[in-house]
Amino acid sequence: MTFTKPLTDLEIATKAKLKPITDIADSAKIPFEALEQYGKYKAKIDATKIIGKPTGKVVLVTATSPTPAGEGKSTVTVGLADALNQLKQKVMVALREPSLGPVMGIKGGATGGGYAQVVPMEDINLHFTGDLHAITTANNALAALIDNHIYQGNELKVDPRRIIWKRVLDINDRALRKVVLGLGGPVQGVPREDGFDITVASEIMAVFCLATSLENLKERLANIVIGYTYSKEPVFVRDLGVEGALTVLLKDAFKPNLVQTIEGTPALVHGGPFANIAHGCNSIIATQTARKLADIVVTEAGFGADLGAEKFMNIKARQGSFAPSAVVVVTTIRALKMHGGVEKSALSTENVVALKKGIPNLEKHLDTIRNFGIEPIVALNRFITDTEQEIDVILNWAKDNNIRIARTNVWEEGGKGGLELARQVLEVLEQPQQFTSLYEVSNTIEQKITTIVQKVYGGEGVQFTEQAKKQIAQIKKFGWDVLPICMAKTQYSLSDQPHLLGRPEGFTITVREIIPKLGAGFLVCLTGEIMTMPGLPKEPAALAMDINKNGETIGLF
CATH class of the missing domain: 3.30.1510.10 (Domain 2, N(10)-formyltetrahydrofolate synthetase)
Known part of the structure; x- marks a missing residue:
């Protein structure tokens, strides 16, 4: 469908014809007694009433280091699931719930975009089921x-x-x-x-x-x-x-939330930790419930592979006793050009030189996934400003380096725009993977952090402040040093310095504080200037939001 003026994500979502949530539940073979409806298009699932073992294969979607240009990771996650659905696969999406912090701030929501969204978008991005x-x-x-x-x-x-x-x-x-x-x-x-x-x-x-x-x-x-x-x-x-x-x-919140994509693919949206200050993955109970209901579960982890994917592998997969069967790394030509030194205002101009300079950021994230024993697939998320020459540069680079890559256009075309990616994912799912964690929990705190810094970030080593050293001694005294590590680090750079884009080398990470989280089962390591309470930008997204006389929200992306 073509429009003279592109519709916003909210306009696309509100024009979508949603199926009753009972129909979505039926299509996913969710028994009626497990369904707790929250209106016409939302429901909670009592996971204790879903019989069977979690055997569905998990496809993890991650990305290169995020930029203000946007990568579209959630959009590709939803679009990939819709594409698999079009290919007659029994598939579910498992996403995190959006936080009002970024919704009202600068990043936006977390329901995808264009014709690859989970809906009702407005509800999910605001208060959802509470x-x-x-x-x-x-x-x-x-x-x-x-x-x-x-x-x-x-x-x-x-x-x-x-x-x-x-x-x-x-x-x-x-x-x-x-x-x-x-x-x-x-x-x-x-x-x-x-x-x-x-x-x-x-x-x-x-x-x-x-x-x-x-x-x-x-x-x-x-x-x-x-x-x-x-x-x-x-x-x-x-x-x-x-x-x-x-x-x-x-107790009620703990039940996973059932919604749908614009194309009617069942989706579980549950839990929402950030990946830069927490572990960045949706709930284990939602993922495992989806694995009972579907043959393929497409999920995502926050920010780049250095944050959400690393924690998915070393924390969530370890604690949930499962492994991903395929990993998709989302990138865009726009983002790679920013990593190559181009300002956001100049991204619409063709710049092959900057693009080539930015590719090493993608290479590092691919290396990280390989370190976990899985061969990644690159999803090249298309933007209208991408030129054929720039696209050829990426495709030729991938071919020369024997890297799987698929052009995706799910924002504009929905599942149809993700069919090439879906077919490559299905090929990978047929192949055995040798998944492994990067470290043993029995390693020392210093060894575990150093492993992450060197193998995931590409840094040289780690420095600990005096406060962190005292905390390590205390943690060892109480026997808590056998827990995995949850790094709190800027999402914009592989280092702990936001301005170091691309693939920086020769840097060290400074750990300034270590906080034991025994309930969660990990140790949070604060680095750089990372804040566990963000601030609003100069012009927060809230300034564009309003409601009309009919009670309809406007300006929500």
Whole structure:
């Protein structure tokens, strides 16, 4: 279909003819007793009522280092699933839920784009079924219970100066990074310094996404470390005895959400940790439920392969006891030209020299996937400004280096534009892969971090601040050093310095702080200037949003 003026993603989504969610459930063979409807086009699934073993093959979609030019990873994920559906494959999509932080900020939503979207797009990008609000509430309930315990006599001898549990909010708000609580006299509580993270950085979000059952969710919540006593011993949620209450707050949210693509492919959208400050993957329970219902599950991990894909392999796949059978690396000519030194304003102009300079960024991400024992497929996501000469450069490079590559045009054509990619994915799925994690959890903390820096980022080594060294000693003392690593790093560069684009070499990564997340089952390593509470840009996306007299949202992408 051709329009004189291109429709926005929201306009395309609202014009789509959605099927009743009961029809989508029927097509996925979801039993009626497992379906909990949220209106006409959304539902939750009681995963305990889905019988069978998770045997579906997992296709992971990742990307090159993101740029302001956009790569379209979620769009390709949805388009690939639709293309597989067109090829008569039994397929489901498994995506993360969008956070209001980027929706109201600069990045936008997370439902795909053009004719490759999950719908109802507006609902999913805003409040959806309330999962993120439930996680926010559970997180802040725990914070309130901690402060109340101290106020009521502090039987556990929690040191207010050593509380590591923060409050959260699902919006970018830099003013809340550092706050002081309890001012106003004795009846207002015990004064102490505190701060807010964004909800997607909460350990409860990570626990939510890595738990394999409601019982496991409760167990993981109990294992969360909230701080330390005056004698520097850890204090757990189980010491407060509130893991049951937190589980109650999360029990409905814990059920995966069922929606559909514009073309009617079933999609599970559940959980939403960022990949630069958390582990960046949708929930294990949604992925495993999809694997029970479909032969192929197409999922994505946040940002580039150095972040989301690395954590998918080393954290999610390890804890979920499964492995990807194929990996797609999404890139665009526009993004590669930015990595080659071109400003965003000049990307519409043909620039083969810059394109060639930017290709090494793609090469490094492909090398990273190969380090996990899987041969990747490149999805070249087409933009209207791409020239034939630029396309030939990429295709010839791929041919010369024996790299699988497929041109995709799913934004404009939906599943039809992803058929070439889908056929290559099916070929790879027929081949055995030798998946392996990059490190053993029994390695030292220093060894695990160094392995990630050298094999995934391409750096020389790691420097630890004095604070990080003290934290490593404490973590070893308590026996927590056997956990996998979750690096918190800028998404824009393979290094910890956002301005170093392309494929930088000779750099070191500075780890400034290490935070144990025992409920999630990993150690978060903060690097560079990464913030767990982002700020809004000078012109946030919220400025373009409005509602008309008919109650219809406008300006939402």
